[in-house]
Amino acid sequence: QLYRDxxxxxxxxxxxxGSQKFFFGDSPASLDAFVFSRLAPLLKAKLPNGKLQQxxxxxxxxxxxxxxxxxxxxxxxxxxxxSSTTRAPGPEGGEAEEDPHKRxxxxxxxxxxxxxxxxxxxxxxxxxxxxxxxxxxxxPLALEEEEEEE
Numbered sequence: 001q002l003y004r005d006x007x008x009x010x011x012x013x014x015x016x017x018g019s020q021k022f023f024f025g026d027s028p029a030s031l032d033a034f035v036f037s038r039l040a041p042l043l044k045a046k047l048p049n050g051k052l053q054q055x056x057x058x059x060x061x062x063x064x065x066x067x068x069x070x071x072x073x074x075x076x077x078x079x080x081x082x083s084s085t086t087r088a089p090g091p092e093g094g095e096a097e098e099d100p101h102k103r104x105x106x107x108x109x110x111x112x113x114x115x116x117x118x119x120x121x122x123x124x125x126x127x128x129x130x131x132x133x134x135x136x137x138x139x140p141l142a143l144e145e146e147e148e149e150e
Contacts, residue, residue: 007055013039014059021068028069036069 013035022028023035039056043066047053056062099105121127 003051006052010052010056010059010062014062017061017065019061022065032069036066039066040070 017023020026022032024031039062042053043056043063045053118127122129
């Protein structure tokens with residue numbers, strides 16, 4: 001019964017998709033993401049019982065649908081994604097950094113973190129700034145007598 005229901009569901013999806021690129025036209029919607037997340041593993045995985053997989057492979061528009069999404073959003077053809085640690089050789093024979101602005105981004109993130117911590121310290125009252133010194137209408141700060149004696 002379960003296989004029969006699953007086959008019927010695949011057939012209905014195939015009929016609903018028809019010859020469209022995506023379920024709601026030429027651009028993907030959340031339904032496309034949901035359907036693809038269920039179809040792609042069924043289509044690509046090696047299963048002990050391939051009845052449902054064979055039925056999916058017989059529905060050419062659903063296979064094309066999965067292939068289209070794989071090529072559009074996963075251009076490495078569903079294999080291993082490109083390595084993020086790959087580095088190109090630099091002009092001096094060494095390896096160039098993958099991100100040319102890596103150092104700048106690190107400095108900016110440290111400065112932003114420092115500014116956030118200082119802002120928190122001032123706003124919470126942990127640190128406060130008091131102005132001192134003589135000026136018009138101001139009295140110079142006087143030390144208390146105990147401190148003057150020491």
